[in-house]
Amino acid sequence: MSFLYPLFLAGITAVGLPIILHMIRRHTRKRVTFSSLMFLRTTLPRFKNRSRLENLPLLALRCASLILLAFGFSRPFFWRPAPESQAHLGRRIVLLIDTSASMRRAGMWTQAISEARSVLADVSQADRVCVMSFSQSPQTLIGFEEWTELDPSQRASVVSEHISKLSPGWASTDLGRALVAAAEAIEDDEVNDGQESMAVRQVVLIGDMQQGSSFEALSTYEWPEGLELVVKLIRCQDPTNASLQLVTNPPDSIGGRLAGPDGNDLTGIRITNSPDATREFFSLNWAESLTSGGADVYVPAGHSIVVRIPTPKDRLAGGKLILTGDDHDFDNALYLAPHLQQHVNILYIGSDDANDSGGMLYYVRRAFGATRAFNPRVISHPAGESLADTAIATAHLIIVAADGIQQAPLISLRQYLESGGTVLLVMKSADAATTVAGLAGIETIESEEADVDRYAMLGQIELKHPLLACFREPRFGDFTQIHFWKYRRLNIANLPGASVLAWFDSGDPEGGGRNDPAWFESRVGKGTLLVLTSGWHPSDSQLALSSKFVPLLYSILEYGGVLSEQPLQYFVGDHVSVPHSVRLESANFKVRKPDDSLISLDAGQQSFTQTDLPGIYAIESSAGAARPAPSGVEGSEFAINLPVKESQTAVMQIEDLERLGVSLENLKTEDRGQKTAIRPLSSVLRPLSSVLRPPSSVGRTGLEYEQKVWRWVFIALLAVSLIEIWLAGKKGGPQRTQSSQR
């Protein structure tokens, strides 16, 4: 019989305690109640001879309880030698190497490479090995199949060569994803290999096990039974690491910058110091001006503070902040760039006066106001004049509020629609039907001025349509307050691909009459033609005066893909949305990365994904010359910073992985988190037991886990305890006398 934690057997020595107590107890059984002990002094008990021990059965039961307790905690198991058939089988190992940004700390990568090579040196020919690197996502360097195909004598050198090419990147650490990928690789290999299962399956993890690691992926994954995780912890000698983070922008600031009392802009920066830091004084400066304009900051270990640093006038467009004073500089730079404010051109084709509250343009101008992320510009163009193609091409939304459009502009609008644009056509009269027909690509469409009895209302609204999704909630979906005095009846039966969004309540229910469409859309090429059969100006309806008007216009912009939610900060690995104006001609643009490499954008590319370096990225034209402001985009630069969690470099509690079901093996005590958590006794004693175990003790844990002898031991303990309680009760409690002794 062997023991998993044999040190617990030392607890058997505690049986001396009940023996001593039984020797003393004879003197203390009789109790005498006395009025006051103020004149008494205690007398030292005299022990009886060993041969005169009383209540031997009780003593035996109590000793047995203690022995069983120590026995159970030592986790006994019966040694079962491995079958000979498995003796020749090798191990199946996945070597995971952390290449996240935190591995850039001084000396850590060298340690990691050295550790990886030592692991590979222990690999035998029968072993199957897969080498993976990971940061935000895992990457396979050498798969199991490749390993097998390699000449056994060359395996070590080939893999070592692959590893030597590795270098830590700038991405964050997704440990959970990497562990899941490693476990799946082993399971897939077992299936693909088709051979019998190998005795040992291991994931060898070489990394710094930083607190900023993410392992949420493990919570949705059941760790395979028998798969052990071996952690080769890479430690850093210098623990102090402070990091920078741009403070989330208050509503009245622009780009994280506040106005100071003297009128200078202040940039809010959060500085966080690591919990195990030994230094607490840091200096924050703008790059290239390290001697002036900075701030000295005191940040206690494990705390963070926000400092407001004055922004030089020449750096309002962006800049780089440098933190000095800590041991590691991989996360000491914070790049700032002005937020990409999106310019949206809205082309209004109509003859309305912008200051006439009876017209429609008056309301359009007031509906689109500038915000921090969005700067709409309403361009009015008289209907009768010729329309330049560039005006149409640069427009994000075209509102047509004219009765008749000339042929040439009509063709341009049609092309705009086919290329994916959005046109909102408002029928101010029945004559606008020709424009509808021209844009929809049909010859004619029947239209007439509707005969409205006092007013019409929207009777049926397709709130499930994405365009009207913002009104889906009952408190927003009440359109009964909007009266329509006039509208145009349009026969859309011949209109291909038309779908009605809202109907007027004009039909005669008794006569089975059909309601007239109020709003409908028609797909033209890649674009969308939206038609309102009644205007929003006061002579037609109350729409412009209602609370539904502005949301409706913005919803049209979103429906056309013009507006999109932009995050305020980007980090390494994030996908940066390509500005809409650039997206339309994205093939003509390139992105210059901080290392001056140029990445071409594909046609219609929605987002830029190669954000693998921290720094300032610039969108440039394909011609090569830097264009600081591509058309429609005020700022052509965006900043990519190191993920904040990557700066949390203190060593995590490795027991957290055990809580998620990961089976840890061969973990040194000093490799576990030591400072914050109270470690279970078993985890403390485990390395000691591992010292005592024989060298070929692979699977001791598994054997003990299978046999679970400790359960039977504790059942026996329970039985012995019950018998002891019964026997002690039978013997009776201590005698209590007052004067009978006398």
Next chain:
Amino acid sequence: MAARTGASNLVSTSSKAEGLIDPVSLMRLRSMELRAKVIVEGFCKGIHRSPYHGFSVEFTEYRQYTSGDDPRYIDWRVYARSDRFYIKKFEDETNLRCHLLIDHSRSMGYGSAGYSKSQYGGTLAATLAYFLFTQGDAVGLATFDDRIRQYLPPRNRPGYLRRLMLALEACPEGTATDLGPPLQQIAGMLTKRGLIVLISDLLTSIDRLERDLGYLCAGGHDVVVFNVLDMAELNFDFSSPALFQDIETGRNMYVDPSEAQTPYKRMLDKHLAKTKSVCQNLGIDYHLFATDRPFDLALFDFLQHRMRRRKRVRYIPTGRDSRRTV
């Protein structure tokens, strides 16, 4: 040494008390009032032959009215009979107001003779109360442990003795003996001078005892202390080692009587001597009672104390005849 001798003499008193009522037999009577009656009547039969015949603790005086006296005190019944104005003087002052203070701490519940110190002390108090009540004196009662548990003011009304007896039959429920707060409180309550009889085992530290008894003496009261102790407490004649548990604190102590008896008795004698010394210094009449001592002797001691007091002259500031005996 004197204290030790006193304690030793006390132990042997039961053997000398021939012709007196055995406390063990007396305690078999369940009624406290009956016990008191037996003791007092038996005692009174004896005093016909005693040299202390005619002793009384109170009297009433009449004085002829003179100009300047308060007419409220004129006794109109005397005027009706004699057609003279007489003042019923000192009727209230001359009545003895006796307070019986009974310690009901848990240590008083200890007893090795079949009855506890509390029962013995209660009977003692009942005896005194009965005796004083039959003389027309006002008797009050206060039971206490670390605070006053019940208080009956001094009265001499029909049926009041019965109330006193019922109150004395209550079992001790207190915990620690702390004379300070209750005695201080009682001293504050007593506005008129009187006789205070304290019945307690006085198992408390001497320093605190001196301070606590001082509260009573400060009020000018005539104080008598009956220190009641059990025979087991006085002799500590236990036979075998045992775990001794303090009845008040619950503290356990392993004690071998063969080793502990001598130092115990030495410390007890020292304590009793100091207690007696403290009482003498304060002018308190101190009596140590073992629980096997006949109650007749207690009554005798009490009356002997009164006799000694009788010879003293007390100055009473009010009234014409300011010098009188009590």
